[in-house]
Amino acid sequence: MRSFAHRQRLQQRGLRREEFLDRPVIAIVNTWSDLSPCHAHLRERADAVRRGILFAGGFPVELPALSLGEVMVKPTTMLYRNFLAMETEELLRSHPVDGAVLLGGCDKTTPGLLMGAISMDIPAIYCPAGPMLNDRYQGQSVGAGTHTKKFWDEYVAGNIKQPEWIKLEAKMTRSPGTCNTMGTASTMTSIVEAMGFTLPGAASIPAMDSGHVRMASESGARIVEMVWEDLKPSRFFTRDSLINGIAAYMALGGSTNAAIHLIAIAGRAGLKLTLDEMDVAARRIPVIANLFPAGDKLMEDFFYAGGMPALLQEIRSHLALGALTVTGKSLGENIASAECLDREVIRSVDRPVAPGAALAVLRGNICPDGAVIKPSAASPKFFNHVGKALVFESSAQMMSEIHRADLDVDENTVLVLKYGGPVGAPGMPEWGNLPIPKKLLQQGVRDMVRISDARMSGTHYGSCVVHVSPEAAVGGPLALLRTGDMIAINIEARTLNAEVSDEEFARRRSAWKSPVCIYERGFTRLYIEHATQAHLGCDFDFLMGNAPTPEPPIY
Numbered sequence: 310m311r312s313f314a315h316r317q318r319l320q321q322r323g324l325r326r327e328e329f330l331d332r333p334v335i336a337i338v339n340t341w342s343d344l345s346p347c348h349a350h351l352r353e354r355a356d357a358v359r360r361g362i363l364f365a366g367g368f369p370v371e372l373p374a375l376s377l378g379e380v381m382v383k384p385t386t387m388l389y390r391n392f393l394a395m396e397t398e399e400l401l402r403s404h405p406v407d408g409a410v411l412l413g414g415c416d417k418t419t420p421g422l423l424m425g426a427i428s429m430d431i432p433a434i435y436c437p438a439g440p441m442l443n444d445r446y447q448g449q450s451v452g453a454g455t456h457t458k459k460f461w462d463e464y465v466a467g468n469i470k471q472p473e474w475i476k477l478e479a480k481m482t483r484s485p486g487t488c489n490t491m492g493t494a495s496t497m498t499s500i501v502e503a504m505g506f507t508l509p510g511a512a513s514i515p516a517m518d519s520g521h522v523r524m525a526s527e528s529g530a531r532i533v534e535m536v537w538e539d540l541k542p543s544r545f546f547t548r549d550s551l552i553n554g555i556a557a558y559m560a561l562g563g564s565t566n567a568a569i570h571l572i573a574i575a576g577r578a579g580l581k582l583t584l585d586e587m588d589v590a591a592r593r594i595p596v597i598a599n600l601f602p603a604g605d606k607l608m609e610d611f612f613y614a615g616g617m618p619a620l621l622q623e624i625r626s627h628l629a630l631g632a633l634t635v636t637g638k639s640l641g642e643n644i645a646s647a648e649c650l651d652r653e654v655i656r657s658v659d660r661p662v663a664p665g666a667a668l669a670v671l672r673g674n675i676c677p678d679g680a681v682i683k684p685s686a687a688s689p690k691f692f693n694h695v696g697k698a699l700v701f702e703s704s705a706q707m708m709s710e711i712h713r714a715d716l717d718v719d720e721n722t723v724l725v726l727k728y729g730g731p732v733g734a735p736g737m738p739e740w741g742n743l744p745i746p747k748k749l750l751q752q753g754v755r756d757m758v759r760i761s762d763a764r765m766s767g768t769h770y771g772s773c774v775v776h777v778s779p780e781a782a783v784g785g786p787l788a789l790l791r792t793g794d795m796i797a798i799n800i801e802a803r804t805l806n807a808e809v810s811d812e813e814f815a816r817r818r819s820a821w822k823s824p825v826c827i828y829e830r831g832f833t834r835l836y837i838e839h840a841t842q843a844h845l846g847c848d849f850d851f852l853m854g855n856a857p858t859p860e861p862p863i864y
């Protein structure tokens with residue numbers, strides 16, 4: 310009866326029975342929307358995927374999913390990553406589909422789509438949106454994110470005037486495609502390639518390259534074969550894949566956000582991943598991708614240099630080369646013929662890009678469950694630093710006071726922001742790159758130590774300690790810091806401490822009041838009640854793990 314209804318309703322669309330009978334049904338899960346500029350081309354790419362599916366003998370069906378345009382969603386797309394993961398899982402569970410092509414790329418879409426597909430565990434391949442094109446400004450290549458931050462600081466300092474700023478606005482985002490620095494988008498799509506979820510080289514192809522269209526078509530063709538091979542995530546996404554993803558993350562100098570997303574993705578496959586494992590990898594594997602914000606090139610340059618296959622070839626001694634991938638071959642086989650075409654962009658491991666690692670996990674009386682910093686994008690002079698805290702109790706207070714001329718601050722001050730975590734904000738926005746006070750910008754200061762339980766954009770740079778866990782809103786010690794406390798950070802020792810006695814902390818704790826939750830209903834309420842802390846990946850507690858979900862009864 311049910312299959313009759315399916316056949317009948319497809320014919321209602323004007324399809325002949327021969328067009329879909331006895332063919333694998335492939336979902337194209339598309340995160341296109343008018344408010345996701347990085348995905349502006351994904352309707353056309355869905356057409357290319359469709360072509361590939363038909364060519365290989367499958368039957369394509371396009372299923373729209375939450376688009377999550379990074380800068381368009383308030384308060385932060387992170388609040389909705391788990392929403393997209395749930396949507397993806399349930400789209401694939403509730404519809405009659407055999408396999409899926411996942412179309413995404415803007416920051417949270419990659420982990421969201423992947424988490425859902427891993428939980429549903431049908432054959433799935435990732436088709437990344439690809440980075441946007443470079444532009445030029447005053448003779449230098451410019452891109453999104455890192456340059457936005459650099460130019461914004463110059464604008465606030467008065468070094469760039471309004472007419473120039475208006476010209477720059479469009480220059481930094483030249484075409485559809487994801488941010489073209491090694492921000493969160495490129496970090497995640499590249500890691501996902503290293504973990505075997507994309508065709509080789511897919512993550513580095515610029516969005517507007519005709520090769521990107523061909524990659525989309527090939528992904529469509531390959532998923533049909535994957536269905537016949539029953540090549541689902543549980544068969545190829547293993548601890549070895551995770552080792553490869555982590556190694557790629559470190560060599561790329563990727564975004565701190567990836568630490569959260571990787572833990573959440575691994576958790577969906579029942580794989581336990583800790584911050585400490587990533588710290589160990591970061592100490593062993595140097596940053597060799599010369600890309601903003603750690604370096605000075607853009608994703609288009611990375612593509613010309615050979616992209617991910619070339620980078621993976623360079624760190625092959627750190628990889629589990631036997632890990633299976635969506636090609637049906639091992640990662641080692643996929644990258645066997647890859648070579649670096651530009652040593653300025655993809656360095657050798659003995660000539661790294663930056664003195665610092667991609668990630669350092671700090672612990673101490675401010676962050677007993679951990680906090681992270683990206684040393685490769687921080688100032689070495691702050692690697693071992695003691696400074697007086699200037700504490701903001703909320704983002705609103707920070708924004709109203711940070712640029713005041715009478716702010717008691719100098720370049721050695723440690724700026725602290727509370728209540729920016731998963732529960733406190735809620736959704737853990739990218740507030741962690743606290744603005745440099747205008748009076749210091751005008752003196753030429755461009756970096757300071759900043760500490761928060763929020764996240765930081767992967768395109769940004771600076772000595773920012775983020776993801777302090779547990780966060781202030783659930784009573785983490787960060788909540789107890791006060792202006793004037795001395796804060797000591799030592800990246801080599803991996804420590805972050807307030808020079809405050811246990812007795813004083815206990816006194817402050819007895820006076821501390823948990824913030825009142827103003828969200829009584831809706832998704833935000835669900836998030837606050839169920840999101841885990843940053844060191845656990847911020848997934849919902851009821852979605853973690855790989856316990857089987859029973860099929861709902863049908864008749």
Ligand code: FES
Binds near residue numbers: 347414492
């Ligand atoms: Fe979409 Fe950066 S805003 S990738």
